[in-house]
Amino acid sequence: MSGSTAAEAAAILKEEVDIVIPTIRNVDFLEKWRPFFQPYHLIIVQDGDPSKPIKVPPRFNYHLYNRNDVNRLLGPRAHCISFKDSSCRCFGFLLSKKKYIFTIDDDCFVAKDPSGKEINALEQHLKNLLSPSTPFFFNTLYDPYREGTDFVRGYPFSLREGVPTAASHGLWLNMPDYDGPTQLVKPLERNNRYVDAVMTIPKGTLFPMCGMNLAFNRELIGPAMYFGLMGEGQPxxxxxxxxxxxxxxxxxxxxxxxxxxGLPYIWHSKASSPFVNLKKEYKGIYWQEELIPFFQSVSLPKECTTAQKCYIELSKQVKAKLGKVDEYFNKLADAMVTWIEAWEELNSSGEKSEALSNGPAK
Incomplete structure (x- = not known):
């Protein structure tokens, strides 16, 4: 898909996109995004104290939800949505009825490319999602569907149609997404490098996904976008x-x-405390040495033909193989099943218009 065609398609897609924002504060940052976000519907998920008012700039089309809404809409399944953690954003994924989701954090602002032009992150994400991916064979000129590039000599013609793109993972200028230990040893490091590239992550290769600048096709992969049990009450x-x-x-x-x-970049304005981050992360830093080999060895049966079926099967393998690492993973495996139950309930035909009507619309 050419750049101009993708841009035109992105503009048409405004009725098929929800922007999901987790926050604990007033979302004044939206003023900086107004030229790009105002045509779209926002789902704002308030974390923390639900009695604290959240101010949203005027003339945005949004629904605002808090913990009371989580409890009311999910009932006994509400425990699968984390509290006091940005992973609460996946409640917005549950409620959305749109084909595409773009999620962004409230400390992320509009970045500029090397020419000084402001970057429309949402438009670039949609370009990425609307063009195919090439996970089976790496193209050394990166995304061959971008304007001004193509498949290089030696790329198999049988693979040039590509496959549907499920997710688009963007990057950050200024504050990189570092863990606590790296922040401690590099407190002044900033990312000033703008790399004009988009690439498909090869099949069989894992990567550290960050939710602060992320878009995905909800119809293709939405049920797998569960951000787990994090935050208050979790280790x-x-x-x-x-x-x-x-x-x-x-x-x-x-x-x-x-x-x-790869593209798009956003401007990540501030880094959280490395000491607080290390306290939150230290078990993850230890556990990931077993988690990554587990995911590298996961095999899903051919009967798993949907994201929901795959996720239920994956939950069984998490319980069987990671439960022995820590009891937390047994709890997480159960929450994965609960998440799919909630997904199927809220996305059944009778629930499609009900959920969004419960939040305050503006």
Missing amino acids: IGRYDGMWAGWCMKVISDHLGLGVKT
Whole structure:
């Protein structure tokens, strides 16, 4: 798909996109995004104290939800949505009825490319999602569907049609997405490098997904975008994006879908405390040495033909193989099943218009 065609398609898709934002504060940052976000519908998920008012700039089309809404809409299944953690964003994924989701954090602003032009991150994500991926053979000129590039000599013609793209993972200028230990040893490091590239992550390759600048096709992979049990009452935090990314990637590989990373960039304005981050992450840093080999060895049966079926099967393998690492993973495996139950309930034909009507619309 050419750049101009993709841009035109992106503009048409405004009725098929929800922007999901987790927050604990007023979302004044939206003013900076107004030229790009105002045509779209926003789902704002308030974390923390539900009695605290959240101010949204005027003239945005949005629904605002808090923990009371989670409890009311999910009832006994509400425990699968984390509290006091940005992983609460996946509640917005549950409620959306749109084909595409773009999720962004409230400390992320509009970046500029090397020419000084402001980057429309959502438009670039949609370009990525609307063009195929190439997970089975790496193209050394990266995404061959972008304007001004193509498949290089030696690329198999039988693979040039590509596969549908499930997810688009964007990057960050200024504050890179580092863990606590790396922040501690590199407190002044900033990412000033703008790399004008989009690439498909090869089949069989995992990656550390970050939820602060992420878009995905909800119809293709939405049920796998569960950000796990994090935050208050849990032994781990700041691994929500990684967990969702590992699950999503092995399921995408199994279903023959693609995942892209690279453009677009956003401006990440501030880094959280490395000491607080280390406290949240330390078990994850230890556990990931077993988690990554587990995901590298996951095999899903051919009977798993949908993201839901894949996710239920994956939950069984999590319980069987990771439950011995820590009891937390037995609890997480149960929450994965609960998440799919909630997904299927809220996305049944009788629930499609009910959920969004419960939040305050503006």
